[in-house]
Amino acid sequence: MNNAGSPLLAGIISQTNLVQAESMLGGDLHSGLLLCPVLEIRYDLFESIQDWPLIAARVRALHPEAKIIGTIRLKRDGGALEDSIVKERLWLWESILSADVVPLWIDLELFALGPE
Numbered sequence: 213m214n215n216a217g218s219p220l221l222a223g224i225i226s227q228t229n230l231v232q233a234e235s236m237l238g239g240d241l242h243s244g245l246l247l248c249p250v251l252e253i254r255y256d257l258f259e260s261i262q263d264w265p266l267i268a269a270r271v272r273a274l275h276p277e278a279k280i281i282g283t284i285r286l287k288r289d290g291g292a293l294e295d296s297i298v299k300e301r302l303w304l305w306e307s308i309l310s311a312d313v314v315p316l317w318i319d320l321e322l323f324a325l326g327p328e
Contacts, residue, residue: 222281223248225271226257233274245275252281253315256291261304265311272313282308282315289321 223245233242245251251271255264268280284301285291297304305318 220250220279221248222250222252223278225251225253225267227259228257230267230270230274234270237274242274245278248275249277249279250281251275251278252283252319254283254285254291255304255308256283256285256293261307264304264308268308268311268315269313279317280315281317281319283319 225245229241229245233239233245236242253267253271255267258264258267268282271278271280282305283291284293284304286293286295286298286301288295308314309318
């Protein structure tokens, strides 16, 4: 059990490692993810935006106890998505958050909440 103020190890979920962990349950990657009480879905590292609403359920199936964070990073923030998509991110979050299984937390920059 984590004590208040104690750091939590977060595993990063990209398209590559999600597919690998799903294909090798009990393998090294999956076992490593199970050690992480927090998993951060980096939606910007997945190719098909249409699949984004389904990703949290896939992650939950791999690690039912994990707290899930969702992140959509632009290039200017160290991510993979073009900066020009900034105005579409709220629509993308609406799509993700309309799913049956959603991240417990979302990671947003302040400017993502309103006009720049």
